[in-house]
Amino acid sequence: MNTIDDLCDRLKGYLPAEEIQQVRRAYFYAEQAHDGQKRSSGEHYVTHPLAVATILANLHMDHQALIAALLHDVIEDTGISKEAVARQFGEAVAELVDGVSKLTQIKFESKAEAQAENFRKMVLAMAEDIRVIIVKLADRLHNMRTLGALRRDKKRRIARETLDIYAPIANRLGINTLRLELEDLSFQAIYPMRYERLRKAVQQVRGNRKEVIKKIQQRLQERLEQDGLKGRVMGREKNLLSLYRKMKHQKKSFSDIMDVYAFRILTETVDDCYRALGTVHNTYKPVPGRFKDYVAIPKANGYQSLHTTLFGLSGMPIEVQIRTREMEAMANNGVAAHWLYKAGQTDRPIAEGSHARARQWVKGLLEMQQRAGDSLEFIEHVKVDLFPDEIYVFTPRGDIMEMPKGSTPVDFAYTVHTDIGNACVACRIDRKLAPLSAKLQSGQTVEIITAPGARPNLAWLSFVTTARARSAIRHYIKQQQKTESEALGRRLLDKALAQFDVRLEQLPEERLKPLLQEMEVTSLPELLEAIGLGKRMAYVVARRLLDDVEGASQTSQDEGSMIIHGTEGMVVSFARCCRPIPGDSILGHISFGSGIVVHRDTCRNLADIRDNPDKCVSLRWADQTVGDFGVNLKLEIEHQRGIIARIATLVTEMDANLERISVDERDARLSTLTLEVQVQNRVHLARVMKKLRLIPEVSRVVRLR
Structure with a gap:
């Protein structure tokens, strides 16, 4: 079992003595705060925050993150306040602890809604300080390591949540060491028998193939030395979950998947990476179309490496990854490497770049969170964003944009800017006009054609891939419907008031206030929107407004039919039963939640309600009606x-x-x-x-x- 002394010994490698002393003080503070509390396994509770801090120490996180890890449960589980933590350890640590504490469970209608709401809070906390999520990932990793004491159903639920949300976040932030272990432990908890059989099969194969691997490794190492390259060749282990997924999705047997030999070559410089690539291609023939250059074009999470596949002895495939030692640290630690290099007081743009990319991603999540209707809609968008298989396309200026596989020009337009997506009408791919639903391929140049007054099409939702595009389209359409229904509601209420020779503008504000309270709405626009969507009847609202107004005499009900222009948008639709067109005599049916449905006045579907002013409204076509x-x-x-x-x-x-x-x-x-x-x-x-x-x-x- 780890102790605080073990942790402090580990920290001596990269933190100054005064910061290590603060970490030690935080441990004793946490130990006192959690005194008497036990975990499900029966251990003292303080062993959990200590283990979380140890995981972060392995990532070389800064002392504030380590203190937050030690204190991450004190606000939630003990009587200690955020202010008390701030007085003892500073405002930055208190904010971190508070951010992690806010991610705890609260009561919801369903587990799915609870998970979604927790994730929404996580994004808000990440936007303040990205270290919040790194502490949370370490917390989740230790919980996964100690699942043994829990019931079977609870184990599976926690493991499924880890696989759906936490492992993909670790991947998106480039923290590969955490991702691999989270995936491994989740796979073990969800499918214990499959995990065990696969683990034993891998161990057996590893033993059988030891000689072949050693032979290939030695040959590659010798060739590098002959070419005067400083590089180290290592065998590479395959993750059990990725093996299982490959077998399942590609419908291949274990022997087919394990017939691939995987190696990694670590070099000193980027130049050496490309020279090492030439060496391995001279040693074994490369497989056409299997080379990927993530050094020149890094992945969205900052991952950099050269990938190639070779024909080995007897035609067996050899997968080789070539990267610098710095890239290896980035691949394992991702965004956490930002603090590792910061602590070393060295200027490492590679780590800064990864941190900037992570901040950009979180900023995008925050925009989606603000636009989403509820937590479940938000998490639906984000799950798409968490599993990208990237392609790389170019803007007309030659800038590289990384997009998820299957993206369309509409996704590209929204990635550039929301306003460009909203005004998009057409596109050119490699200078040729193409449909907006075309699937983009890596290396293509995409140009978006916009037009003033253009707006998103509801049909786009059937083919867009990115969460950003889907969320922006839905948000725009909701706002558009709100605006259109408010305008229609005003027209309907004006028409209803006109029967009493009164206009809405003539009514004093004091008369509106009691009505708004009675109708349980906060403002006049909200009431007008409800009328436009058919949730409130204009005639009833008009009568209620004028109950005691002197001189409000009712005129003929047919006076002043409402005019239909054909450009009203989503709140005025045309019935498919009788298909009215300009020139037909028409009548409007007020449909709950949909606004007005225009029918021909001879339509049999209106026979029972045509004289009901709450359900029907008199309509006529404008002199210049627009549309088909x-x-x-x-x-x-x-x-x-x-x-x-x-x-x-x-x-x-x-x-x-x-x-x-x-x-x-x-x-x-x-x-x-x-x-x-x-x-x-x-x-x-x-x-x-x-x-x-x-x-x-x-x-x-x-x-x-």
Whole structure:
């Protein structure tokens, strides 16, 4: 078991004596605070914070993070306040301890909601200080190491949460040592039998292959020395979970997966990395298309290395990773290396770069958190962001952008800037126009074409990949619906008030206040939005406003029909049952949560409610209505080669869009054709129908009602 003396001995390697003394003082403070408390295993509670601090010491974290690790449970589990911690150890440590404490469980409707809310709080804490999450990861790692004392179902739940959230975060921050152990322990807790069988199989194979590995390792080492390169060749172990996932997803047997020999070469400089690559390619033939250069273009988490696959003896594959010692430290410690180099007082831009990337990622998470409707929606976005398999594309200026695999030009536009994504209308990939739903490939140059007044399309949600794009589109559409429903609500309330010869602007504010309280809304815009979405009835609100207003006499209810322009957006939709178009007599049905649904006034679906002012509103078309409106036409035709193509061509020539066509054969000679056509108004429809009737094979054309 580790003791505080063991920890302090370890810290002597990289921390000054006065900082080590502060860490020792924090341990005794924690020991006193947790006096009498025990863990599930029966050990004294203070063994847990000490173990967490030891994990962070292995990452060479600074003394403030170590003190926070020792005290991370004192605010939550003992009577000690944040202010008391600040007085003893400083404001920075108190903020760190408070940040980690805020991530504890609170009561929720469901476990999923609790997990999501905890993750949302974690992002807020990370935004303040990224060390919060590093302490939390170390805390989770020690909890995973000591799962043995818990019930089977609780073990599986904690392990599943670790695999879903904590291991991917460790990966995203580049802390590989923590990620590998978290994954290994989670796999062991979720599938103990599979883990054990795989572990034994790997041990057996390792013993059988020892001679072959040694032979390859010696040959590579000799070739490096012959070329005058300082480099060390090591065998590389495969992670059990990644082995299991490969077997499962690639549907390969254990022997197929383990038939690959993996090595790592550590060099002194970046130049040596590329020279070592030439050496290994001269020793064994490279496999085409399997070379990846993460040195020139690092991964999103700061990982840098050259990857290549070679044909070894008898054609067996050899995987080789080549990196500098500095890159090796970055691959293992990731963002934690920032504090390691800071403590050594050396200027290491590689560590600074990783820290900056991590800060940028957390900033992006914070933006998503602010836009998301609730914690569950937020975690849905983030899970996508936590499992990226990157591609690298170029902006027209030649800047490199890293994107998750499967990204589209819309994802690219939102990665550049939210405003560019919102105004995106088209794109060019490698200078050629391409659809916005195209899947991007590494090395492509992407140019986004924007237009003033353009806005996101709801259909984009079906193909975008990145969490940032999905969250921004949903946020914009929610805001758009809010604005449009508020404007519609104002029009509906004005129309209802007009029946009493009153305008909304004429009503004093004191009259509105009691109504807002009664309707349980905080402001007039919120009330208007509820009216626009059909959650409140404009007529009822108008009557309530004017209950005791002198001179408010009701005029004819049909006076002043509301005008429909066709540009109202999401809060005014057109019924599919009767397909109204400009020129038809129309009536509006106020639908709860959807605004107004426009029907033709002869529509049978409105028969029971047409006289109910709470459910229906009188409408008329504006003189200049904008847009295309769908109608269904039924044609009776004689069979003739190419007749359907002629009908489709004629519809297009008449400036109408043919949306859908279906054929129902009546007999060997006659068929019924149903067309869905987009037209501007009744006059336009009449012209289309007249032209269709002139085709000799068309015996009848009618509009379906």
